[in-house]
Amino acid sequence: MRRRLAPYLLVLPGGLWLLLFFVVPMVTMLSLSLQEGDIVSGYVFTGHWQTYADVFVNYRTQLVRSLVYGAAATVVLIVAAFPVAYWIAFHGGRRKASYLVLLLLPFFVSFVLRTISWRYVLTDEGILLGPLKDAGLLPDGFHVLGTPVAVILGLVYNFLPFMVLPIYVALERIDPRVVEAARDLYAGPAVAFRKVVLPLALPGVFAGVLMTFVPASSDYVNSAVLGSSSTAMIGQVIQSQYLTSSNYPAASALSFTLMAVLLIGVFAYARALGTEDVMKVAAR
Amino acid sequence: MSHLDPALVRGLTTRRGFLTTAGLAATGALLAACGVKGQGSPAASAPAADEVAKFWAGRTGTGSLSVASWPLYMDPEQPELKKFTAATGIKVNYQEVIQEMGPWFAKVQPQLAAKQDIGYDAMIITNGSNFAKFRNSGFLAPLDHAKLPNYVANADPSYAKAAYDPGNVYSIPWASGITGIAYDESKTGPITSIADLWNPRFKGKVGMFSDTEELGNYGLLAIGVKPEDSTPDDWRKAAEKLKEQKSSGVLRNYYDQSYIDALGKGEVWLTQAWSGDVFQKNVSDGTNYKFVIPAEGGTIWTDNFTIPVTAKNPVDALTLMDFFYQVPVSASLAEYINYVCPVPAAKEQIAKDAAAATGEDKATLAQVAASPLVFPAAGDYARLHYYVPFASEAEHQEFQSVFEPVVLG
Numbered sequence: 201m202r203r204r205l206a207p208y209l210l211v212l213p214g215g216l217w218l219l220l221f222f223v224v225p226m227v228t229m230l231s232l233s234l235q236e237g238d239i240v241s242g243y244v245f246t247g248h249w250q251t252y253a254d255v256f257v258n259y260r261t262q263l264v265r266s267l268v269y270g271a272a273a274t275v276v277l278i279v280a281a282f283p284v285a286y287w288i289a290f291h292g293g294r295r296k297a298s299y300l301v302l303l304l305l306p307f308f309v310s311f312v313l314r315t316i317s318w319r320y321v322l323t324d325e326g327i328l329l330g331p332l333k334d335a336g337l338l339p340d341g342f343h344v345l346g347t348p349v350a351v352i353l354g355l356v357y358n359f360l361p362f363m364v365l366p367i368y369v370a371l372e373r374i375d376p377r378v379v380e381a382a383r384d385l386y387a388g389p390a391v392a393f394r395k396v397v398l399p400l401a402l403p404g405v406f407a408g409v410l411m412t413f414v415p416a417s418s419d420y421v422n423s424a425v426l427g428s429s430s431t432a433m434i435g436q437v438i439q440s441q442y443l444t445s446s447n448y449p450a451a452s453a454l455s456f457t458l459m460a461v462l463l464i465g466v467f468a469y470a471r472a473l474g475t476e477d478v479m480k481v482a483a484r
Numbered sequence: 485m486s487h488l489d490p491a492l493v494r495g496l497t498t499r500r501g502f503l504t505t506a507g508l509a510a511t512g513a514l515l516a517a518c519g520v521k522g523q524g525s526p527a528a529s530a531p532a533a534d535e536v537a538k539f540w541a542g543r544t545g546t547g548s549l550s551v552a553s554w555p556l557y558m559d560p561e562q563p564e565l566k567k568f569t570a571a572t573g574i575k576v577n578y579q580e581v582i583q584e585m586g587p588w589f590a591k592v593q594p595q596l597a598a599k600q601d602i603g604y605d606a607m608i609i610t611n612g613s614n615f616a617k618f619r620n621s622g623f624l625a626p627l628d629h630a631k632l633p634n635y636v637a638n639a640d641p642s643y644a645k646a647a648y649d650p651g652n653v654y655s656i657p658w659a660s661g662i663t664g665i666a667y668d669e670s671k672t673g674p675i676t677s678i679a680d681l682w683n684p685r686f687k688g689k690v691g692m693f694s695d696t697e698e699l700g701n702y703g704l705l706a707i708g709v710k711p712e713d714s715t716p717d718d719w720r721k722a723a724e725k726l727k728e729q730k731s732s733g734v735l736r737n738y739y740d741q742s743y744i745d746a747l748g749k750g751e752v753w754l755t756q757a758w759s760g761d762v763f764q765k766n767v768s769d770g771t772n773y774k775f776v777i778p779a780e781g782g783t784i785w786t787d788n789f790t791i792p793v794t795a796k797n798p799v800d801a802l803t804l805m806d807f808f809y810q811v812p813v814s815a816s817l818a819e820y821i822n823y824v825c826p827v828p829a830a831k832e833q834i835a836k837d838a839a840a841a842t843g844e845d846k847a848t849l850a851q852v853a854a855s856p857l858v859f860p861a862a863g864d865y866a867r868l869h870y871y872v873p874f875a876s877e878a879e880h881q882e883f884q885s886v887f888e889p890v891v892l893g
Binding site for chain 2: 239324326346429436447
């Protein structure tokens with residue numbers, strides 16, 4: 201008897217937690233998205249699906265922009281994170297742990313503060329652009345802040361560890377003898393990397409993409425701090441609908457739309473590039 | 485609101501269709517149970533005298549209170565509050581917790597709707613759409629003017645005529661500010677008009693406010709419409725004008741309080757700005773930015789002392805509010821914050837303080853006493869407009885839906 205109950209008891213704390221802080225808010229939000237009214241006279245449930253169509257039409261630009269920025273940041277992240285993870289895994293030696301701590305060190309400072317400090321680096325007459333402009337290397341009106349580039353750079357900076365760590369874990373597990381074996385079988389370094397290391401690292405890349413693309417697409421801090429009005433992302437729209445306009449139905453409907461789009465995207469991605477298949481394809 | 489909002493009626497039919505066709509009656513009931521309570525709308529006009537009597541009946545002071553205010557709205561040393569505690573024995577917990585009106589309303593609305601204490605006995609809130617939301621939700625206590633003798637004696641009587649709270653029934657002013665244009669004269673030359681904010685000569689160097697009411701007002705003034713007379717059609721035209729400013733690349737960005745920083749760093753050369761900030765920036769950083777009320781007109785806003793209905797210590801709050809209407813206290817506050825002072829007699833007091841002061845302080849105080857930004861002349865007021873007034877929350881939502889897409893393009 202006790203043995204049969206044990207799994208349920210083990211699941212209970214986590215399950216209750218999820219019920220209280222995930223399921224209940226989700227149901228509340230779903231309900232909110234179908235309500236009508238205003239903050240003064242109150243919102244009443246009317247099953248008004250039209251809100252979804254309205255917010256999609258009004259804010260599809262920001263929705264698409266968020267996915268584009270998220271995707272761009274993810275691609276840059278893979279390119280930037282792979283060499284870092286590779287170097288720590290294969291050449292880190294005894295100091296591997298120290299390098300990983302260095303990578304995580306910025307996390308000791310608040311996410312928002314770190315993003316704001318980028319403003320000081322990238323500002324028009326700041327430490328980076330100021331001297332370049334004085335030297336005549338850049339035109340006077342040149343700026344980085346307020347452009348999509350600044351927002352994507354901010355996303356890359358803030359999510360870098362989430363890409364490095366899973367790739368590192370995948371690379372770290374590779375038995376060096378497997379690579380040696382490839383070399384023994386007359387594979388050059390490039391071929392050994394492409395045929396052995398890369399396929400074995402792909403599960404890490406796959407996990408990294410999931411861990412960065414989803415939060416990067418729904419992020420609103422980087423765009424608010426480093427971007428301008430023409431880089432507004434969907435997270436900013438949701439925030440302003442909740443906190444400035446007190447338009448709860450629109451905010452909830454937007455949140456669900458975003459969630460649905462991301463879920464569909466992630467499922468399609470997992471379906472098309474499921475870890476197993478990825479390795480098969482790459483090993484061919 | 486005397487009429488029934490058509491949006492509410494329209495939803496009723498949809499609801500039935502949704503329930504029957506989807507056969508999700510149980511889910512529907514569950515979802516419907518999560519409604520958000522509102523508070524209905526009391527008449528916008530003054531409440532009957534007995535409502536004041538009803539609220540204040542049996543209430544006495546408790547010897548302490550908490551105030552919710554904004555950053556940079558009092559000398560960090562809080563000299564006025566120290567004087568207040570010395571004079572009355574009432575302890576004040578002064579917190580700079582309000583940064584923006586929308587988020588502040590969103591934060592306290594659930595507690596106030598549930599008739600719970602929000603932890604503050606007085607809050608300083610700006611006139612505008614959120615003020616109307618506070619008032620129309622019945623969240624503000626009607627003030628007992630019999631307990632505000634200094635206010636009655638010293639306040640500028642024009643405030644009692646303001647449309648956002650006629651008769652100062654729910655609020656009395658803390659300070660007002662002017663939204664004008666701040667600019668770096670060394671880069672732009674003299675700036676006199678709103679049209680300069682569209683001038684291609686300043687491509688990529690113009691800042692505007694992200695707040696839709698601030699932005700909307702300037703859009704309306706730019707197309708020659710007075711905000712108080714504007715119609716939804718004018719809003720759409722103003723929004724088009726603002727979009728032009730953005731698409732032509734003249735606009736650098738829409739800013740919140742960070743505009744002053746952007747000006748300081750040379751990110752913008754000219755920007756919509758709040759009067760007191762520019763003065764404080766020049767004094768604290770030794771800069772020489774100019775501030776102008778544009779020829780087309782500017783915006784004036786008033787931050788007001790209010791008491792939430794659920795306040796635990798409303799009598800102490802009322803005592804503190806009245807204390808700030810003593811001429812010397814009002815003068816000392818204006819000397820520090822440099823926003824429009826609601827007590828005209830403070831001007832003379834500041835001039836007196838200037839005469840008594842020495843060195844650098846003397847010049848600064850004399851400048852404050854003479855400043856049209858602290859004590860605007862009648863002619864200045866004629867050019868200043870409050871935010872667009874909304875008859876209902878539905879009208880405000882329409883305004884939002886016109887200007888929000890401009891900001892979040």
